[in-house]
Amino acid sequence: MKKLCFSGFIAFWSSIATMVAIHALAGEELPAAVNDTTYTLEEIAEHASLDDCWMAIEGKVYDFTDYLNRHPAGPGTMISWCGREATEGMRTKGYGPDHSDFAWQQMEEYLIGNLE
Numbered sequence: 001m002k003k004l005c006f007s008g009f010i011a012f013w014s015s016i017a018t019m020v021a022i023h024a025l026a027g028e029e030l031p032a033a034v035n036d037t038t039y040t041l042e043e044i045a046e047h048a049s050l051d052d053c054w055m056a057i058e059g060k061v062y063d064f065t066d067y068l069n070r071h072p073a074g075p076g077t078m079i080s081w082c083g084r085e086a087t088e089g090m091r092t093k094g095y096g097p098d099h100s101d102f103a104w105q106q107m108e109e110y111l112i113g114n115l116e
């Protein structure tokens, strides 16, 4: 009985260790893939619509297709920047002031690569 309990104990902690290891490895792979991917301004220009909106901002490339309808000022404010280098749009909101730190952090969710 003692042996059985001991085997169960080892099996339990081994499976926990395996899950932690898989999680750690999976977590490392995604950012590495994003970091390795580069896009040119020509490629970004092919994604210039409400249904497919990419932007280059400060050397990074983002796919904002799923974000447009969530933008606080509506998709209309962002659409003219789709398919372009949009640092100016992000830094000035089209009329002057920069976006908040919260907005800059929110962008990271949509990162797909770097500008070549």
Ligand code: HEM
Pocket (backbone or CB within 6 Å): 064, 067, 071, 072, 073, 077, 078, 081, 086, 089, 090, 093, 094, 097, 098, 099, 100, 101, 102, 103, 104, 106, 107
């Ligand atoms: C690049 C084109 C963009 C333009 C022209 C633009 C413009 C604007 C405007 C006009 C407002 C409302 C007025 C104001 O708050 O002063 C606003 C607010 C906001 N935008 Fe954008 N936006 C752009 C991209 C983005 C992106 C990519 C994100 C995040 C993924 C974002 C997140 C927000 C947030 C969270 C607010 C609320 C105010 C703040 O936190 O700064 N915007 N934006």
